[in-house]
Amino acid sequence: MPTYLPALRYGGPIRSVHALCRALQGAGHDVTVFTTSVDGPSDSNVPLLQPVDVEGVKVTYFPSRVLRRLYWSPPMGRSLDRSVSTFDVVHLHAVFLWPIWAAARAARARGVPYVVSPRGMLVPELIRAKSRLVKSAWLSLIERRNIERAAAIHTTSAVEASHLASFGWALPPxxxxxxxxxxxxxxxxEPLSADVARAIAGPPPVLALGRISWEKGLDRLIAALPAAPDARVIVAGGDAGGQAAALEQQARDLGVAERVTILARHVDGADKEALFAASRLFAMTSLSENFGLAAFEAMRRGLPVLATPxxxxxxxxxEVGAGCVVDPAAPSIAACLNALLADPDKARLMGRAGQAHVIEHYSWVGVARRMGELYDRVRATTAGRDGRP
Structure with a gap:
C-alpha cells in the first residue's frame, strides 16, 4: 500500500477526523477512510481508487467530477455498495453532503450500524441564515432519515447536542x-513566512485563528476595538466568500485599521506556532461553534481564551477559569480585552488553568478509547436486533 503525506490546507473537522482515525488505529482498531480528492476548486494530487497509507491510516480517495459542492462521486457509491458489509461500524462525519447519504443508505441496506457526527452543521440559526430553502429541503428529504435511523449520534459538546434536540426528531442515543x-x-x-514575521513584530496581539467566514463573528471582535485601545488583533485563516475584505473595510470605518492584521490564508507549521507564541490571548466570537478546536489548541499552549456563549x-x-465568556456585544468583548491585557499575571494564571485541563482531559488516546466504547455498544445493540455476529 503506497504511503501518502498530504499537505492539509484545511483545519477543523478534516484535521480532527484524521487525528481520531490515527488514535483509533493506534488503539488496535482497523480503520478505513473513504473520501474524495476535492481540494477547493482543484483536486489533491493523490492516487485514486486505491488505499494509500496516510500516517498509518488506510485512506481511499475517489474522484468528484460534477456536483463538487456536494462531493458527488459515483465510484465511491459503487465501492460502498460492494464493501460496506465488511465493516463492523460505519462512522459518518458531517451532513448535507452526498457521501454521507450514500454511506448511510448502503449501511442500512446491509444491516450495518452507523454513527453520525454532524460536526457543527446542524445549527438552526446558521441554516436559516444561509441556503435556508435548500438545506431545509435536504433535511426533510434526506438528512432526517439518515439521523433518525442511525445507531447513535455523536456530538462534541453540550451546545451541539442542544442544537440537535431542537429539531424535534426521533433521535437515537x-x-x-x-x-x-x-x-x-x-x-x-523552519523559517517564518514574511507576513507572519511582520504581524508578530509589534506588541503581543489578540489572536483569532480559523476560517475567515461570516459565522465566525470576527466582525464582533473588530467592533470592540474602539473601546479597547490597547488591543491589537491578528486574524488568520482561509478566506471564505471574501469576508477578509469586509473585515478590513470595517476596521477602516471604525478607525482601527492600524491595529488589525488579517492573514487571509491557511496558516500552519512554524507560522501557526509563532502566532500562538506571540499572542497574549485567543478570541473566538463565533455566532455558533459546536466545539471550537482552535481555542482548545490555544489553551493547550497556555493562552487564555475570550469566547462567546x-x-x-x-x-x-x-468552568475551569481559562479566560472569560462574554456577551457578543462590543462593550462586553472590549471589557474582557481590557481586563486581560491590563493584568498579564491574571491572564497567565488563566492560561495555565486551561492548559492543565486540556492536557488532563483532551488527549486523543482518551478520546479514541471513548469512541471505541461507543462502537462496541453500537455493535452489541445491533447484533441483538439483526443477528449479525
Missing part, C-alpha cells in the same frame, strides 16, 4: 465525546 487536542509539534527551525467550549472556559 446521543453521545457527547469531545475532540482531542494535539500536543504542540516539536520545533524544527454560543461557542461549544465556552462552558469549559467558564
Amino acid at each position: 446521543v453521545v457527547t465525546i469531545p475532540h482531542g487536542v494535539d500536543d504542540p509539534p516539536a520545533l524544527t527551525g 454560543t461557542v461549544g467550549m465556552a462552558e469549559i472556559v467558564r
Whole structure:
C-alpha cells in the first residue's frame, strides 16, 4: 500500500477526523477512510481508487467530477455498495453532503450500524441564515432519515447536542465525546513566512485563528476595538466568500485599521506556532461553534481564551477559569480585552488553568478509547436486533 503525506490546507473537522482515525488505529482498531480528492476548486494530487497509507491510516480517495459542492462521486457509491458489509461500524462525519447519504443508505441496506457526527452543521440559526430553502429541503428529504435511523449520534459538546434536540426528531442515543487536542509539534527551525514575521513584530496581539467566514463573528471582535485601545488583533485563516475584505473595510470605518492584521490564508507549521507564541490571548466570537478546536489548541499552549456563549467550549472556559465568556456585544468583548491585557499575571494564571485541563482531559488516546466504547455498544445493540455476529 503506497504511503501518502498530504499537505492539509484545511483545519477543523478534516484535521480532527484524521487525528481520531490515527488514535483509533493506534488503539488496535482497523480503520478505513473513504473520501474524495476535492481540494477547493482543484483536486489533491493523490492516487485514486486505491488505499494509500496516510500516517498509518488506510485512506481511499475517489474522484468528484460534477456536483463538487456536494462531493458527488459515483465510484465511491459503487465501492460502498460492494464493501460496506465488511465493516463492523460505519462512522459518518458531517451532513448535507452526498457521501454521507450514500454511506448511510448502503449501511442500512446491509444491516450495518452507523454513527453520525454532524460536526457543527446542524445549527438552526446558521441554516436559516444561509441556503435556508435548500438545506431545509435536504433535511426533510434526506438528512432526517439518515439521523433518525442511525445507531447513535455523536456530538462534541453540550451546545451541539442542544442544537440537535431542537429539531424535534426521533433521535437515537446521543453521545457527547469531545475532540482531542494535539500536543504542540516539536520545533524544527523552519523559517517564518514574511507576513507572519511582520504581524508578530509589534506588541503581543489578540489572536483569532480559523476560517475567515461570516459565522465566525470576527466582525464582533473588530467592533470592540474602539473601546479597547490597547488591543491589537491578528486574524488568520482561509478566506471564505471574501469576508477578509469586509473585515478590513470595517476596521477602516471604525478607525482601527492600524491595529488589525488579517492573514487571509491557511496558516500552519512554524507560522501557526509563532502566532500562538506571540499572542497574549485567543478570541473566538463565533455566532455558533459546536466545539471550537482552535481555542482548545490555544489553551493547550497556555493562552487564555475570550469566547462567546454560543461557542461549544465556552462552558469549559467558564468552568475551569481559562479566560472569560462574554456577551457578543462590543462593550462586553472590549471589557474582557481590557481586563486581560491590563493584568498579564491574571491572564497567565488563566492560561495555565486551561492548559492543565486540556492536557488532563483532551488527549486523543482518551478520546479514541471513548469512541471505541461507543462502537462496541453500537455493535452489541445491533447484533441483538439483526443477528449479525
